[in-house]
Amino acid sequence: xxxxxxxxxxxxxxxxxxxxxxxxxxxxxxxxxxxxxxxxxxxxxxxxxxxxxxxxxxxxxxxxxxxxxxxxxxxxxxxxxxxxxxxxxxxxxxxxxxxxxxxxxxxxxxxxxxxxxxxxxxxxxxxxxxxxxxxxxxxxxxxxxxxxxxxxxxxxxxxxxxxxxxxxxxxxxxxxxxxxxxxxxxxxxxxxxxxxxxxxxxxxxxxxxxxxxxxxxxxxxxxxxxxxxxxxxxxxxxxxxxxxxxxxxxxxxxxxxxxxxxxxxxxxxxxxxxxxxxxxxxxxxxxxxxxxxxxxxxxxxxxxxxxxxxxxxxxxxxxxxxxxxxxxxxxxxxxxxxxxxxxxxxxxxxxxxxxxxxxxxxxxxx
Amino acid sequence: xxxxxxxxxxxxxxxxxxxxxxxxxxxxxxxxxxxxxxxxxxxxxxxxxxxxxxxxxxxxxxxxxxxxxxxxxxxxx
Numbered sequence: 032x033x034x035x036x037x038x039x040x041x042x043x044x045x046x047x048x049x050x051x052x053x054x055x056x057x058x059x060x061x062x063x064x065x066x067x068x069x070x071x072x073x074x075x076x077x078x079x080x081x082x083x084x085x086x087x088x089x090x091x092x093x094x095x096x097x098x099x100x101x102x103x104x105x106x107x108x109x110x111x112x113x114x115x116x117x118x119x120x121x122x123x124x125x126x127x128x129x130x131x132x133x134x135x136x137x138x139x140x141x142x143x144x145x146x147x148x149x150x151x152x153x154x155x156x157x158x159x160x161x162x163x164x165x166x167x168x169x170x171x172x173x174x175x176x177x178x179x180x181x182x183x184x185x186x187x188x189x190x191x192x193x194x195x196x197x198x199x200x201x202x203x204x205x206x207x208x209x210x211x212x213x214x215x216x217x218x219x220x221x222x223x224x225x226x227x228x229x230x231x232x233x234x235x236x237x238x239x240x241x242x243x244x245x246x247x248x249x250x251x252x253x254x255x256x257x258x259x260x261x262x263x264x265x266x267x268x269x270x271x272x273x274x275x276x277x278x279x280x281x282x283x284x285x286x287x288x289x290x291x292x293x294x295x296x297x298x299x300x301x302x303x304x305x306x307x308x309x310x311x312x313x314x315x316x317x318x319x320x321x322x323x324x325x326x327x328x329x330x331x332x333x334x335x336x337x338x339x340x341x342x343x344x345x346x347x348x349x350x351x352x353x354x355x356x357x358x359x360x361x362x363x364x365x366x367x368x369x370x371x372x373x374x375x376x377x378x379x380x381x382x383x384x385x386x387x388x389x390x391x392x393x394x395x396x397x
Numbered sequence: 398x399x400x401x402x403x404x405x406x407x408x409x410x411x412x413x414x415x416x417x418x419x420x421x422x423x424x425x426x427x428x429x430x431x432x433x434x435x436x437x438x439x440x441x442x443x444x445x446x447x448x449x450x451x452x453x454x455x456x457x458x459x460x461x462x463x464x465x466x467x468x469x470x471x472x473x474x
Contacts, residue, residue, distance in 0.1 A: 038403045038438060038450060047462045050469030072400060125443075153444025155426060175443075178401060182443040185428045230401040233440060233448045259462055285455035286440055286448050295429045295447065385400075 038285070042257030051262035052085050058269040059089035065221055066090055066268055067357050069211060070228035071098030071385030072256050078394035080258040090265060093220070093357030094390075096210050097228055099175045099203075100127050100383035101355060102310040107174075107203050108133030110333075110340045114170055114201065115146045118336055121164070123157035124172040126150045130382045154186035154200075161190070161198035170332045173200040178230040180204045180321055181295035184302035187323065187330045201332040201340070202323050205308060207231050208239050209319035215247035220357050224268035226261070227253040229283045234299075236291025237281045248277045255283040302327055309342030311379060312352020349378035354387050361388040368392060401442035403450055406435050416441060 068074055074094045077083060083092055096102050108131055114120045122138070129139040129148065142148045151157050154171050161169035173183040183200060190198040207228060214220050227240055232253040240251040250271035254264025264282045271277065281287055299321065308320025323331035333339050345352075349371065350364040361367050361380065371377035373389055380386035404416035404425075412427050418441065426445045427433060439446035 038455060041459055041462075044462065044466075046470075047466040050466045053469055054465065153426075155444050178442055178447065181429050181447065182445045185426060185445060188428075230440065230442060230447065233401075263458075263462070263465075282458070285451050285458060292429060292448055294431065298429065 039257065042255065042259045044259065047259055048262055051259065051266055055086060055262065055266050055269055056089045058266065058273055063087075063089060063091040064223050064269060064272060065093060066224040066226060066265060067093040067095045067214065067220075067222045068226040068261075069095035069097045069207060070231065071101070071383065071387075072230075073226060073228070073254070073261065074098070074387050075385055075390050076256045076258070076261060078390040080261070081394075082258065082261060086265070090269070093222070094354065094361075094387035095214065095357060096310060096313060096355040097176065097207060097231075098380070098383050098385040098387070099179070099205065100131055101351065101379040101386045102205065102313065103128070103131060103174055103203050103379065104309050104311045104340075104342050105133045105345060106309075106341045106343055107201070108137065110338055111170075111172055111201055112136060112138065112141050112146065114332065114336060114338060115148070116141065118168070118338075120168040120170045120332075120336075121160070122146070122148045122170055122172060123151045123160055124148060125174065127383050127385075128172055128174060130376060131379050132376070132382070154183050155189060158186050158190045158193070158195055158198050162193065162195045165197060168197050168199070171198070171200045173202045173204060176205055176207055176228075176231050177234045177299070178228075180299050180303065181234060181292075184298045187302050187327055188298065190330055191327065196329070199330045199332040199335050200323060202303075202321065203308075203340070204303065204321040205310065206305070206319050206321065208235070208243060209316050210310065210313070211240070211243050212246075213313065213316050214356060215243055215249050217356065222249055222357065223272060224250045224252070226264050226268065227251050229253065229255050229260075229287065232281075232283065232287040232291070234292050234295045236289055237279050237287055238289045239291070240279045244277045244279050250277045251279045253279070253281045253283050253287050255285070309344075310355075311345065312355050314344060315342065347378075351378040351380045351388075354380050361391040364388070401440045401447060403438050404441045406433055406437050406439060409433065409435060414439075414446065416446075
């Protein structure tokens with residue numbers, strides 16, 4: 032038997048999906064239950080699978096802040112552009128960062144004007160690039176959550192071992208449970224259950240959500256990204272609500288464990304140190320960032336080039352912040368589909384393929 | 398960006414492995430996991446295997462799905 036089928040296709044069976052939808056509808060009360068999918072990959076999977084309309088009236092799915100591109104503040108983009116234009120460094124980045132707007136420009140626009148930006152699939156590719164060009168400074172734009180932190184840390188470690196001194200990272204790594212805590216505490220958001228990210232949880236372990244569940248009394252379920260994973264995750268959240276309990280459950284047990292990937296966690300602890308950091312549209316969240324530890328300071332672009340990233344709250348008509356916090360749906364933003372479309376994005380939630388606004392736009396207003 | 402996908406290990410050697418991703422063979426780092434062998438499935442993100450897939454756990458979840466589907470068709474909740 033092809034085992035690939037087991038890990039992918041079997042989690043898409045329509046008859047089981049129908050049974051799960053019926054079970055969710057039976058378990059929901061009169062008023063729709065407000066659940067948040069924290070992660071951008073869930074947002075896309077829910078939109079693509081047409082799950083929102085299937086559950087309408089029973090469950091309201093709010094999209095959370097789990098799209099790394101969307102929550103990267105414009106000051107970070109400005110700092111990256113300045114490193115390229117003023118210091119002449121070669122920038123290496125994941126592709127979806129290129130169109131994110133800074134204060135007045137984006138990497139893509141600057142690239143058109145001569146800025147050197149290379150798109151890489153892995154942070155390790157940026158180390159390889161630096162090793163091949165010893166006379167150039169290569170700065171990797173290290174954006175991501177706990178899923179990506181070990182990959183970025185792994186690149187720094189590799190550069191350190193191989194003595195690739197012309198490689199550094201502009202770090203914008205964030206941690207998810209701290210952001211969930213802020214949303215859980217916000218009376219305007221009123222979340223009744225968190226569908227927790229699959230791959231962040233693979234790294235940090237499902238136990239990482241226990242403080243959120245315990246302190247705020249909000250059920251948490253870690254779920255995979257296939258349609259049946261999502262529906263079962265939602266159903267498990269509703270069952271907890273029905274029972275009047277708030278604990279952490281794991282639907283994605285085929286990959287995620289209670290304690291997570293220790294090796295990845297050790298690497299994160301070796302390379303990074305927790306810090307306060309600003310999230311676009313949300314503000315500064317204490318302890319929600321990872322900066323590069325002093326022992327790897329020579330690989331920290333902010334230190335190396337004396338160019339700290341400055342966070343300032345945005346003042347625009349874009350309501351990205353309220354979308355990221357689940358306070359409004361993308362369609363409630365006055366710019367959505369008008370001044371802000373995927374071809375000409377105004378805000379970051381429309382830029383990233385994982386952004387809520389892009390998902391709503393691409394898969395139809397639901 | 399957080400996209401991570403299941404992939405089957407085709408070859409291993411020296412802290413790295415070759416996997417097949419969407420029909421394309423690619424080298425990934427094994428820095429973050431222990432003891433992986435050819436034929437096993439891993440989750441790949443940004444050029445790194447971040448965890449192995451447990452066949453046994455996948456089976457248990459699939460069994461739960463079957464149970465739910467059967468309960469539904471028999472009118473049970």
